[in-house]
Amino acid sequence: MSDSMLVFAPLRLEAAALGASPDWRVLRSGMGPSRARIAAARGLAVDDAASLAVTGFCAAIDPALRPGDVVLGSQLHRPDGTVIDVPGSALLAAALRRHGSRVHVGPIASVDRITTRADRSALRDGGAIAVDMESAWLADAAGGRPLAVLRVVVESSERELRDPRTVLAGARALASLRRTRDALGEWARAVGPHRVLLAGPRSFCAGVERAIEVVELALEQRGAPVYVRKQIVHNEHVVADLEERGAVFVDELDEVPTGATVVFSAHGVSPAVKRDAAERGLDVIDATCPLVNKVHAEARRFASEGHTIFLVGHNGHEEVEGTLGEAPDRIAVVENIDDVAQVEVDDPARVSFLTQTTLAVDETNEIVNALRERYPALRGPRSDDICYATTNRQQAVRAVARDSDVVLVVGSRTSSNSKRLVEVSEREGTPAYLVDDERDVDVAWLAGAPTVGLTAGASAPEGLVDRIIGALGGLGPVTVEERTTTTESIQFRVPKEVLPV
Numbered sequence: 001m002s003d004s005m006l007v008f009a010p011l012r013l014e015a016a017a018l019g020a021s022p023d024w025r026v027l028r029s030g031m032g033p034s035r036a037r038i039a040a041a042r043g044l045a046v047d048d049a050a051s052l053a054v055t056g057f058c059a060a061i062d063p064a065l066r067p068g069d070v071v072l073g074s075q076l077h078r079p080d081g082t083v084i085d086v087p088g089s090a091l092l093a094a095a096l097r098r099h100g101s102r103v104h105v106g107p108i109a110s111v112d113r114i115t116t117r118a119d120r121s122a123l124r125d126g127g128a129i130a131v132d133m134e135s136a137w138l139a140d141a142a143g144g145r146p147l148a149v150l151r152v153v154v155e156s157s158e159r160e161l162r163d164p165r166t167v168l169a170g171a172r173a174l175a176s177l178r179r180t181r182d183a184l185g186e187w188a189r190a191v192g193p194h195r196v197l198l199a200g201p202r203s204f205c206a207g208v209e210r211a212i213e214v215v216e217l218a219l220e221q222r223g224a225p226v227y228v229r230k231q232i233v234h235n236e237h238v239v240a241d242l243e244e245r246g247a248v249f250v251d252e253l254d255e256v257p258t259g260a261t262v263v264f265s266a267h268g269v270s271p272a273v274k275r276d277a278a279e280r281g282l283d284v285i286d287a288t289c290p291l292v293n294k295v296h297a298e299a300r301r302f303a304s305e306g307h308t309i310f311l312v313g314h315n316g317h318e319e320v321e322g323t324l325g326e327a328p329d330r331i332a333v334v335e336n337i338d339d340v341a342q343v344e345v346d347d348p349a350r351v352s353f354l355t356q357t358t359l360a361v362d363e364t365n366e367i368v369n370a371l372r373e374r375y376p377a378l379r380g381p382r383s384d385d386i387c388y389a390t391t392n393r394q395q396a397v398r399a400v401a402r403d404s405d406v407v408l409v410v411g412s413r414t415s416s417n418s419k420r421l422v423e424v425s426e427r428e429g430t431p432a433y434l435v436d437d438e439r440d441v442d443v444a445w446l447a448g449a450p451t452v453g454l455t456a457g458a459s460a461p462e463g464l465v466d467r468i469i470g471a472l473g474g475l476g477p478v479t480v481e482e483r484t485t486t487t488e489s490i491q492f493r494v495p496k497e498v499l500p501v
Contacts, residue, residue: 005188006049008039008138014056017177023185025049029138033112036137043141050476051088051146051191053184054138057173058108058151061120062129065153067169068176070101073108073149076136077128083107084139088148088474090438090467091190091446095183096150098442101176104129108149110136120157146191146476150184152177190443192450193477196469197404199396199455200484203462205389207289208233210492211266212242214287217498218261219246222283227262229253229269230318232287233459234415236436253277261285267318268292270325285497291357291387292319296326298381302352303327307379308345310334312367313356317416320356340370351375355385358417358458360424361394388490389458390417394424396485397432397455401425404453406445407432410464411457418457425453437464438471446475 005024009015015026025046029039043052058071065071072093076084089105096103109128111119123131135149154173204212211232218226224246231239231249239249247263253276256262261283264273268288277284288296302309309331313320324331332343334353345351353371355364364386372378384391401407407425411418411434418434425432430453435441446452452472456465472478493499 004049005051005053005184005191006043006046006141007053007055008043008134008141010036010056010134013174014177017174018055018181021181021185023188024053029134032133033110033137036134037140040138040141043138044143049145051148051188052142053148053150054135055150055177055180056132056134056152057154058130058132059115059120059155060129060153060157061109061124061131062104062106063157065104065130066156067153068102068172069153070096070103070176070180071108071130071151071153072096072103072105073135073151074105075107076139076149077107077109077126078136079111082136084136086139086147086149087470088146088187090471091441091443091474092148092150092183092187094439094441095186095443096180099179099183101179101183106130108132108135108151110134117158146474148187150180186443186447190446191475193479194446194472194475195451196472196478196480197400197451197453198465198480198482199393199400199453200482201389201392201396201486201488203456203458203460203465205387205458206488206490206492207266207291207387207389208459210494211287211289212238214285214494214498215242215247215263216245217494218263218285221498222261225260227256227260228265229262229273230265230267231414232263232265234412235459235461236412237461237464238459253280253282256280256282259283263287265318266292268296268322270322272325285495287495289357289387290492292322295323295354295357295381295385298354298385299323299326299331302354302379303330305350306347307350307352308332308347310343310351310353310371311355312353312364313359314416317356319358323354334367334371337367337370340367340374345375348375349377351377352379354381356416357385357387358390358420359386360420361386361391362427363423389488390420392486392488393417393421393455393458396483397421397424397453398428399485400453400455400483401428401430401432403451404430405449405451406430407453407455408441408468409434409455409457410437410460410468412436412459415457415459418460421455421457435468438468441468441471443475
């Protein structure tokens with residue numbers, strides 16, 4: 001089987017809009033179900049195509065669709081009630097959006113005659129967002145090969161086909177169909193079997209699970225709204241889910257009504273924030289990770305002994321801001337090796353270091369070694385500040401990166417520990433990318449990359465990993481291998497303020 005794609009286009013002008021490409025061969029199917037069935041039989045005989053795409057125009061059912069919009073079929077509905085799933089939509093949708101298309105993903109109804117507005121209203125009740133006359137029959141030509149159904153809206157939901165404005169809409173739809181060429185080519189080149197190496201451990205750590213549980217219990221016990229200072233953990237999906245349940249995320253305490261319930265995030269806060277909350281009479285629930293609290297305690301201890309404290313971490317990160325607040329006059333933030341040469345102290349015999357809990361282990365060791373070289377009396381914490389979960393996930397991603405062509409790290413761009421996983425893979429020589437979910441995956445990364453390493457930062461839900469595996473399945477067969485380097489069993493109790501009575 002070659003790497004080429006077989007593309008069906010019902011009409012001559014639709015086929016011309018796509019044009020010739022080394023990535024595909026275009027067959028005109030003709031218009032309507034009868035011609036589509038004949039074309040599908042011809043397509044099944046084309047055994048050198050690795051994938052199939054059905055393209056062309058459609059009419060909108062969903063009023064949100066407008067002429068020129070791209071519709072990717074997630075399902076195809078036939079008049080007899082048959083439903084055909086199309087799993088290849090997620091990654092192609094992401095590629096189309098990157099190339100400037102306005103994309104909608106949803107069911108497409110295939111019918112045996114031109115529809116009226118009344119017909120489309122009835123089809124909408126069945127869940128379809130667009131309608132055509134060929135896709136559900138042409139899909140038979142896939143024969144188990146990866147399938148994409150891409151139609152461009154030529155007729156909005158409130159117009160009839162014979163509306164004079166359809167001519168202008170047709171020109172817009174043709175231009176939109178031409179713009180899909182690059183994305184279609186990228187998708188075609190990524191098609192093929194993929195082996196997924198799952199790094200373990202991955203996803204939620206004990207501190208993240210505890211923080212999320214704190215907000216959930218607060219909502220259950222006190223009712224909405226429950227205010228949360230900053231993101232409870234650095235993941236957009238977690239935050240959005242809690243917002244739907246009644247959590248209100250704020251940047252500062254002055255946004256919280258007097259006497260309301262407020263949760264401090266897992267990253268910790270400074271003593272000044274705690275004093276402010278007490279003065280305003282807020283019902284405080286502290287969800288700070290116990291490992292971050294450990295760093296705060298160490299900062300207080302070193303400061304009480306008159307030490308200058310080098311805090312290795314990222315300026316502006318919430319965890320660093322909270323630790324700084326414990327001894328602002330005695331802490332200097334060190335972000336990189338270059339900073340080591342810049343820091344000055346009053347007493348080189350009284351110096352110590354602490355670290356942000358979510359740093360890359362290798363890079364942090366380099367900075368600490370440079371600090372020791374400059375300040376031989378440097379003291380450190382009684383145990384490593386970089387948390388067990390960060391260390392474990394970095395070791396796990398290192399193990400899969402060595403055997404992968406590319407590594408995908410599930411995590412939000414605000415997540416420090418997730419970004420460090422990308423860096424760890426890159427230091428192993430394997431390209432890696434941070435993705436919030438399958439919509440961020442660029443199919444261009446997957447072309448010529450049959451082995452994909454996959455992990456998730458400590459604040460990313462495991463369900464997002466499953467969604468990416470499912471999206472990869474739209475490109476062809478997927479085999480999944482677990483690569484577990486260690487097993488985690490640590491659990492943290494929730495604060496007494498939310499302990500069940």
